[in-house]
Amino acid sequence: MSHDTSTHHHHDEHAGHGEHDMASTQMAVSATLHCLTGCAIGEIVGLMIGTALGLSTLSTIGIAVGLAFLFGYTLSTMPLLRAGAAVGTALSIVLAADTLSILTMEVVDNVVMALIPGAMEAGLVNPVFWVSMPIALAVAFFAALPVNKWLLSRGKGHALTHEFHGAAAQRPWVPDLATPVLVTAIAAFMVGGLVVSVADELGGSSEGSHAVGEVVPGKV
Structure with a gap:
């Protein structure tokens, strides 16, 4: 009888541990996706600014990285303010929670x-850019995921923001629904950018082929 009870407790502990791991993984995925959203917005806006102003690759990267941190911190601060x-408390929590995750994403x-040929030099109307950016962001996501999981296991990272929400449970709080909406918008924007850039290249190729085939009046 005691053996059955011991076995039952063992199974309960194992099931509880499995549920905890799953919850931790889900929280890590959510935290990483949250950071990725801010990074993606900052990267795209920064590259658009750099391209529009004709800045060097290094300057453009600097602006993109700076905006990635800005948007990443902003998206994490807003739910805490709600x-x-x-403001000071929210910023201190976010700086402690997101800095390592965003830094990992930006480096990766x-x-x-830089490793994808022509990606850094590609403009916004170049399909190479719109293919390279999702690949780079996807790799950055999987690189930052274990970082966030490690931070959560130590009670750091996004665990800090969850602790605040738990302490403020009695206050009216609107759930953060911005991330899935922004992810969808970013994905749609990238697909649109790819379609426009491909259409631009096809249009340029078509005009070039027509120009080659044109007969100049007065010449044979």
Whole structure:
């Protein structure tokens, strides 16, 4: 009888441990996706600014990385402010929670972009850019995921924001629904950018072929 009870407790502990691991993984995925959203917005906006102003590759990367941190911190701060945190408190929590994750993403993202031939030099109307960016962001996501899981296991990272929400549970709080909406919008924007750039290249190729085949009046 005691053996059955011991076995039952063992199974309960094992099931509880499995559920905890799954919850931790889900929280890590959510945290990583949250950071990725801010990084993606910052990267795209920064590259658009750099291209529009004709800046060097290094300057453009600097702007993109700076905006990635800005948007990443902003997206994490807003839910805390809605939960009732003071601005200073929210910023201190976010700086502690997101800095390592965003830094990991930015390093990996830019390394991948540098390794893809022509990605860094590609403009916004070049299909290479719109193919390279999702690849780089995807690699950055999987690189930052274990980082966030490690931070959560130590009670750091996004665990800090969850602790605040738990402490402020009695306050009115609107759930953060921005991330899935922004992810969808970013994905749609990238697909649209790819379609436009491919159409632009096809249009340029078509005009070039017509120009080659044109007969100049007065010449044979």
